[in-house]
Amino acid sequence: MQFIQVSDWLLDIAFLLYVLSSIVFVIAMTGKNWAGRDPKQHEAKYGRIAYWLAVIGFIAQTGYVVTRWIGGGHSPTSNMFEFMAFLDFCIILAYLIIYRIYKLTVIGAFVLPLGVIMLAYSYVFPKDVTPLIPSLQSYWLHIHVTTAALGEGILAVGFAAGLMYLIRTVPQTVSTKSTKWLEVVLAVVLMLVGFIGMESTFARMDQKTVFEMNKETQNAMGQMEKAQAEYTMPALVAPADATIIKQGPMSPLFTAPTWMEGKDAARKLNTMLWSVLTGVVLYGVLRLIFRKRLGALIQPSVEGIEPELLDEISYRAISIGYPVFTLGALIFAMIWAQEAWGRFWGWDPKEVWALIVWLFYSAYLHLRLSRGWIGAKSAWMSVIGFVIILITLVVVNLVIAGLHSYAGV
Amino acid sequence: MDQRKCECGHTNPIGTLLCESCGKPLDIEIEEQTAFPDMRYEGMARRSQTYTKKVIDRVWNWFSSVKIAIGIIIVILIGSAVGTIFPQQQYIPVPVPTEADVARFYTETYGKLGTIYYELGFHNLYSSWWFVTLLVMLGTSLVICSLDRVIPLYKALKKPRLNQHKSFLKGQKLFAEGPMPEGAKQDELLANAAQVLRKKGYRIFSTDRALMAEKGRFSRWGPYTNHIGLILFLIGVLMRSIPGFFMDEYVWVREGQTVAIPDTPYYVKNVSYHTEYWSESEMPEKLDLKGGVIPKSFQTDAILYLNKNADLPGAKPDLIEVKSGPIVVNHPMEHESLYLYQSGVQEMQLGALNFNLIDQKNGNKELGLIKVDLYDPPKEQDLGNGIKVRTLDYFPDFIMGADGKPATQTNLPKNPMVALEIIADNGKISEKMVYLQGSVITQKTDPQFGLVIRKPDLIDITGLNVRKDKAVPLIYFGSFIFMIGVAMGFFWQHRRIWVQFQEDDVMLAGHTNKNWFGLRREVDGLIEQTKLPLTVEEKSKA
Numbered sequence A: 001m002q003f004i005q006v007s008d009w010l011l012d013i014a015f016l017l018y019v020l021s022s023i024v025f026v027i028a029m030t031g032k033n034w035a036g037r038d039p040k041q042h043e044a045k046y047g048r049i050a051y052w053l054a055v056i057g058f059i060a061q062t063g064y065v066v067t068r069w070i071g072g073g074h075s076p077t078s079n080m081f082e083f084m085a086f087l088d089f090c091i092i093l094a095y096l097i098i099y100r101i102y103k104l105t106v107i108g109a110f111v112l113p114l115g116v117i118m119l120a121y122s123y124v125f126p127k128d129v130t131p132l133i134p135s136l137q138s139y140w141l142h143i144h145v146t147t148a149a150l151g152e153g154i155l156a157v158g159f160a161a162g163l164m165y166l167i168r169t170v171p172q173t174v175s176t177k178s179t180k181w182l183e184v185v186l187a188v189v190l191m192l193v194g195f196i197g198m199e200s201t202f203a204r205m206d207q208k209t210v211f212e213m214n215k216e217t218q219n220a221m222g223q224m225e226k227a228q229a230e231y232t233m234p235a236l237v238a239p240a241d242a243t244i245i246k247q248g249p250m251s252p253l254f255t256a257p258t259w260m261e262g263k264d265a266a267r268k269l270n271t272m273l274w275s276v277l278t279g280v281v282l283y284g285v286l287r288l289i290f291r292k293r294l295g296a297l298i299q300p301s302v303e304g305i306e307p308e309l310l311d312e313i314s315y316r317a318i319s320i321g322y323p324v325f326t327l328g329a330l331i332f333a334m335i336w337a338q339e340a341w342g343r344f345w346g347w348d349p350k351e352v353w354a355l356i357v358w359l360f361y362s363a364y365l366h367l368r369l370s371r372g373w374i375g376a377k378s379a380w381m382s383v384i385g386f387v388i389i390l391i392t393l394v395v396v397n398l399v400i401a402g403l404h405s406y407a408g409v
Numbered sequence B: 001m002d003q004r005k006c007e008c009g010h011t012n013p014i015g016t017l018l019c020e021s022c023g024k025p026l027d028i029e030i031e032e033q034t035a036f037p038d039m040r041y042e043g044m045a046r047r048s049q050t051y052t053k054k055v056i057d058r059v060w061n062w063f064s065s066v067k068i069a070i071g072i073i074i075v076i077l078i079g080s081a082v083g084t085i086f087p088q089q090q091y092i093p094v095p096v097p098t099e100a101d102v103a104r105f106y107t108e109t110y111g112k113l114g115t116i117y118y119e120l121g122f123h124n125l126y127s128s129w130w131f132v133t134l135l136v137m138l139g140t141s142l143v144i145c146s147l148d149r150v151i152p153l154y155k156a157l158k159k160p161r162l163n164q165h166k167s168f169l170k171g172q173k174l175f176a177e178g179p180m181p182e183g184a185k186q187d188e189l190l191a192n193a194a195q196v197l198r199k200k201g202y203r204i205f206s207t208d209r210a211l212m213a214e215k216g217r218f219s220r221w222g223p224y225t226n227h228i229g230l231i232l233f234l235i236g237v238l239m240r241s242i243p244g245f246f247m248d249e250y251v252w253v254r255e256g257q258t259v260a261i262p263d264t265p266y267y268v269k270n271v272s273y274h275t276e277y278w279s280e281s282e283m284p285e286k287l288d289l290k291g292g293v294i295p296k297s298f299q300t301d302a303i304l305y306l307n308k309n310a311d312l313p314g315a316k317p318d319l320i321e322v323k324s325g326p327i328v329v330n331h332p333m334e335h336e337s338l339y340l341y342q343s344g345v346q347e348m349q350l351g352a353l354n355f356n357l358i359d360q361k362n363g364n365k366e367l368g369l370i371k372v373d374l375y376d377p378p379k380e381q382d383l384g385n386g387i388k389v390r391t392l393d394y395f396p397d398f399i400m401g402a403d404g405k406p407a408t409q410t411n412l413p414k415n416p417m418v419a420l421e422i423i424a425d426n427g428k429i430s431e432k433m434v435y436l437q438g439s440v441i442t443q444k445t446d447p448q449f450g451l452v453i454r455k456p457d458l459i460d461i462t463g464l465n466v467r468k469d470k471a472v473p474l475i476y477f478g479s480f481i482f483m484i485g486v487a488m489g490f491f492w493q494h495r496r497i498w499v500q501f502q503e504d505d506v507m508l509a510g511h512t513n514k515n516w517f518g519l520r521r522e523v524d525g526l527i528e529q530t531k532l533p534l535t536v537e538e539k540s541k542a
């Protein structure tokens, strides 16, 4: 009991420190050119403060992992909240490792905000510590999930460095295909922010819309009853063949297609629509305020970093993350699947998406080594790779149901 | 074989780009090209670059191309993703016994798109001929590209050239040239450089005029090692289609029942089955489960038997116990290469009907207990006092047939109908009665005997997945080799640095297969510590 309480506090502390660290990193990057300052000194000084804030945050989060592990009796990777928080832990860990190798603090200016977003995302899910159902009771599962998360965390740093490379090198004087795509990537990041913002705002308000489906399903007690879908966010889209039994803040504008079966499918679609919408609005507002492409807005802060170094860091992160991911998400997964179900591979959607991520990074490595794709091309690939990881984590978990999908938002 | 003679006197095999001995480009045209030949194999002859005429050459060249390999990988990637849009047939949530039902499922659940998905065969995408073909193509490409490169790589690594032709050094991405510093001696400089590089972990090869330092040579074998791992893995996957290597059966076993495992000489008995649930005190946190429960374990206590008479057709099974114990999720029972997995359960199923026989003409006096085992109904039961009960008829899953005769839908006792005959007084009294759907119908209007329905026996039926997969060790081994290869290739890099004197000039060149940053740092360190008057020119990375 107490352990879990403590772990909650520690995670909140870590979150706070990551937010602070991100802010200081932004100051380190943008304040360089403030009057009366030596840019190098300014960056070094604030970079160091931000780095140490991140380190202390990381220690707090380590404390969270340990206490929750003890309190819950199993590794904190058994539901969506725990997994996302653990992935966040791995992203920060990977950043600290890469920092040890390259001593480039400013990578943190991109990684820590990513860490904040990921951790905020995890807060959206129910935080209950649930006992493990039989199929999850295997130490291979814990080894598999933790290693896979570590691999994904390291690949995320590869993404951050790749994105920095693009922001640093894509010329912002004229609008090109590259600048447009870069804006798309940044808008997608804002959608994630929008989703978290919406979800946490409405979770605190009692603005639920409840639908009753015209279909009976078995409840936990084994009785048949009509399924209900509960939206925390205002309903844009209603489930097919359902009636409203509790009116929310707005009436749905349209109905989900019938093939979106399952009582949660329409709610997830609704959530997704809101995320896209808020992301686009956020993006538009930022554009209006600054009257610049976001890429152009960020570019001055990464000036002065050698692009080759960013390219190298991105590649190094991926070449460390790739083996770890292979081991965790494919090999350990196969061993566990063999123990649990007697088949090391079953073409379950989650398995397939792990394979897709792996194939994609394999292609990246071949393109880089044998076809000389370095610099911009390679940076784009590191960005796309991470988008595929996000699809695996978010879309496949929430939309495509399968053996591995965690229930949730 | 046609040989080509270099001006240094060495004869090279056809296809060689750089002289095996002195490193001078053999083709005049190459010498004049801005791009120096691919340094990966130091210009050694590669089959795919040498022969291009015959069909077999074309096929070989096609499969040995990395561009094609990436293409295949991307197509597999996209194909795999398509297979996750809708569930594959094996994951369809409802039972669909016939092909027509499968088709209807996709149409009804997913509409027009579902129909198209089904028509294109995407519901069984991963076993479709084209997907399997893609995997085989990937395997072929892996084998051919490795063969194509292994020998040139071996040659390139085996005989590092020392006295390189000047154009060879100039062709490197990292190159520097300058006059000899005043008063410096060649051998001192070389010894100095050798020492600096040795400290950095380089192996030194030198002559009186030249030095080559090398490290991480073995890492060049990394990709080939990992490809061999992948090939072994794919062979393992293919082996599973050989009869006897892979078996996948499913048996439902009632508590107390012993069943034969198809295609094996084994029998399995379900001694008992039970599901455990997490109690509230065990939970780390109070949860609102809305009346639900969370299962803790699914367990079958089982005994595995070997039939000694399995090879004798028609002989009665002679079972000997080979293994017993619990089968729990994540902990299969294992015997030789056979594995039994806990994989399903039907709990609280009807096992036997229980009745009390009463004498209605005698104040409903209880005469005894009748038990009808629904899987093995007794022909006759003796209740004592001269009363016998016969089972006349039994339909486990009763349905009234179209011809008006009773029939059974399945042979599982889902809706049992039993006809019993009570015989008393040495056969003088005979009354028939029928049990169906919770009530008893008697033949006579005023019978002497009656049945009181008692709580039926409920049993659990466990679903065991029986599997054999002899390819698994090879698959694990292949994965292991893959990981070793990847580690070799990623955590070490192959680097070569040449220092050479020509007339009064010093020349320095460097090559690596990756991580130019690291090489550059080491070369800069070398120049600084040996005080050579050189500035490195780094050509744009190709």
Ligand code: HEM
Pocket: A362, A365, A366, A369, A370, B040, B063, B064, B065, B066, B067, B069, B073, B138, B141, B142, B145, B146, B149, B220, B222, B223, B226, B227, B230, B486, B489, B490, B513
């Ligand atoms: C899914 C299949 C494959 C995987 C996972 C894979 C994996 C790898 C890895 C990890 C590397 C090392 C990359 C590096 O060190 O940066 C590599 C290198 C390489 N692979 Fe593959 N590979 C695959 C298929 C193929 C195929 C089909 C070919 C055939 C053309 C091929 C040709 C090569 C070549 C030529 C290299 C570079 C070797 C060198 O320059 O030393 N690969 N591969």
